[in-house]
Amino acid sequence: MQRTVLICDDAIFMRTVLGDILREAGFNVVGEAETGREAVEKYRELKPDLVTMDIVMPDMGGIDAVREIIKEHPEARIVMCSAMGQQALVVEAIQAGARDFIVKPFQPARVLEAVQRVLG
Amino acid sequence: MDPGRYRDLYLSETREYLAALNRALAALEADESGDALEGAFRAAHTIKGMSATLGFDDVARLAHELEDRLDAVRAGQTVVDRTLIDELFARADALESAVEAAVAPVPAGGAGPGGVAAEAARREGAGGTSDGGKRRHDGAAADASAQRDDGARQAEEPGQPALVMRVVIRPDAPLGGARAVLVRRNAAEVAPVLRMEPADPVAEWGGELRLWFPADADRAALERAARAAGEVLEVRFEGPGTGTAKRNGARNGGPTAAEGRRAAGTRRNRPRSWHRDTSVSR
Numbered sequence: 539m540q541r542t543v544l545i546c547d548d549a550i551f552m553r554t555v556l557g558d559i560l561r562e563a564g565f566n567v568v569g570e571a572e573t574g575r576e577a578v579e580k581y582r583e584l585k586p587d588l589v590t591m592d593i594v595m596p597d598m599g600g601i602d603a604v605r606e607i608i609k610e611h612p613e614a615r616i617v618m619c620s621a622m623g624q625q626a627l628v629v630e631a632i633q634a635g636a637r638d639f640i641v642k643p644f645q646p647a648r649v650l651e652a653v654q655r656v657l658g
Numbered sequence: 659m660d661p662g663r664y665r666d667l668y669l670s671e672t673r674e675y676l677a678a679l680n681r682a683l684a685a686l687e688a689d690e691s692g693d694a695l696e697g698a699f700r701a702a703h704t705i706k707g708m709s710a711t712l713g714f715d716d717v718a719r720l721a722h723e724l725e726d727r728l729d730a731v732r733a734g735q736t737v738v739d740r741t742l743i744d745e746l747f748a749r750a751d752a753l754e755s756a757v758e759a760a761v762a763p764v765p766a767g768g769a770g771p772g773g774v775a776a777e778a779a780r781r782e783g784a785g786g787t788s789d790g791g792k793r794r795h796d797g798a799a800a801d802a803s804a805q806r807d808d809g810a811r812q813a814e815e816p817g818q819p820a821l822v823m824r825v826v827i828r829p830d831a832p833l834g835g836a837r838a839v840l841v842r843r844n845a846a847e848v849a850p851v852l853r854m855e856p857a858d859p860v861a862e863w864g865g866e867l868r869l870w871f872p873a874d875a876d877r878a879a880l881e882r883a884a885r886a887a888g889e890v891l892e893v894r895f896e897g898p899g900t901g902t903a904k905r906n907g908a909r910n911g912g913p914t915a916a917e918g919r920r921a922a923g924t925r926r927n928r929p930r931s932w933h934r935d936t937s938v939s940r
Contacts (some may be wrong), residue, residue, distance in 0.1 A: 548700070551671045555664060585821045594703045620833065621707050623722070625860050628836040632843060638888060639840075641832040643659065643710040655888050 540566040544584055546577040546600065547592040547619065552642075556590060556619070558647045560653070574598030578606045581614065588657060589616045591636070595629050601631045608635035615656045619644075639650055661712045661761075661808050669761050681750045683750060698746070699728040705753065714760040717753065724749045767926055775889045820852055820870040821897040823880055827865060831889035835863035841890065842869060844883035849875035873897060 541566050547553045550638060556579050557567045569584045572578040575598040589607070595601040601653065607614045618631045618639040628639050637656045661668075679701035685694035706721035715731040727746065742789045827834045838859035842851060853870035855860040863873050873879065 547702045549671060549675075549708055551664065551667050552704075552711070554667060555711055556661070594700055596697075596700060620836075621703065621710070623833060625833045625836050628833055629839050629860055632836065632839055639833065639836060642707045643713070652888060655886065 540564060541588060542566050542568045542578055542584070542586040543653075544569045544571065544577070544580055544586040544589045546571040546595070546603065548572050548578075548587060548595045548615050549592075552592065552619070554650070555644060559644065559649050563646075563650050563653075565653070572596075574600055574603030574606075577603045581607050581611065585611075587615065588653060589614065590640075591616050592619045592632075593621075593624055593631065597649070600636055601627065604634040605629055617652055618655055661714075664712060665761055668712055669757070672708060672757050673703055675705050676750065676757065679705075679750050679753075683743070683927055686738060686746075695728060695732060699725060699732065702728060702753075705757070709757070709760070712760075714757075717756045717760050720749065720753045720756050724753060734887045736761050753759075770848060819897060821873050821875050821877065821885065821895060823869045823871065823877075824892075824894040825867045825869070825884050825890055826892040826898065827867070828889045828891045829865055834865060834889075835860040837887060837889050838863065838867040840887040841867055841884050844887050845871075845880055848879045848883045 542581075543560055545553050545556055545567060547556070547561075547570075553570050557570070560567055565588075568586055569580045571580045572595070574595050577589065577591060577595075578598070591600040591604060595603075598606075604616055606617075607616065612635070614635070616636045618628055618636045619642065620628045620639050621642045628636075631639070638652045640652050679698055682694045682698035682701060683849045686698060702721050702725040706718050706725060709717035709721060710716075714781055724746070727736070727742075731738060731742070736742060779935065823845065825838070827837050827841075836859075842854055847852060851869055851871065855868045856864065859867060877895055881895075884890055884893050
């Protein structure tokens, strides 16, 4: 059975690139979110196996979205999408409950390694 | 990543973010509002990520420098005045030129996209200085320091020899310090972490992490937990029953896992009180 993924990023470009990497590896991208608030709402609705979460987003940032999702669903598997230079924010996200992180620019092999690690 | 596959999407969305950046800078010029600053920062940050993904390194560098300047304002290190506004608009113009140059067809015998972008940036004369990508550091350092004091006291109590796990992260792994924090969090699910060096891996990462545990901690489970964090090159144990500093770790966990299981016996199901670490983990 295909694993389901929710991709959260405010940039269509980044959602497209990440979605292509995951779809080509056999994942089912069931939803996308452009803001942290939308990510929380779509998680409730879709209950995906995995969430990829950008850190910098409008309305509600990715770290606050992780806190909200984990508060309601401690079992949620969330991978943060970070840029170089955001290490302190990645640590904050880990402390909030994120399981792993990937760093832009995305390397497909590293993205899939992280996703497989988190899904076990 | 094939730039051609995503070129049109990149260009159309980057133009939208450039427009948003200019609107935000105009709002910042008008009233210094926090929303405008956040909007400008987000736009620069997103352009940086998209450009880096397609290998447009010069565009990404310009976006990163602009992001740093805006971050300095957010951190209260730079005041918003006429000079700064002019500089920010100049940087936005340089960024726009670099984006257009990066996606422009390369003339026969001409420079590649990166070279064109760099040339455009130089023409625009963005100038200025970057703060070198230094970021605000949250409370992690203070937390880690407090944890180190507490852990060191426990680890150094007479008659309480500790098991030390050394974890080497792959040198090419990005954000190695954050990866070390993941290793620690996973290990804390197996046994209490008495001490960690470096105490704040984000601030002083050297590629290797050392964690202290009670002497009877389950080595095999610790190694599995460490490797599950990803990007782990090597795990070694030192301390009671290991032969001090003896290398007993190996990739893929062969002999180490077996030795760890023998040494640890059946101590697999720890009481819940071991499962939560209060310093680095939430």
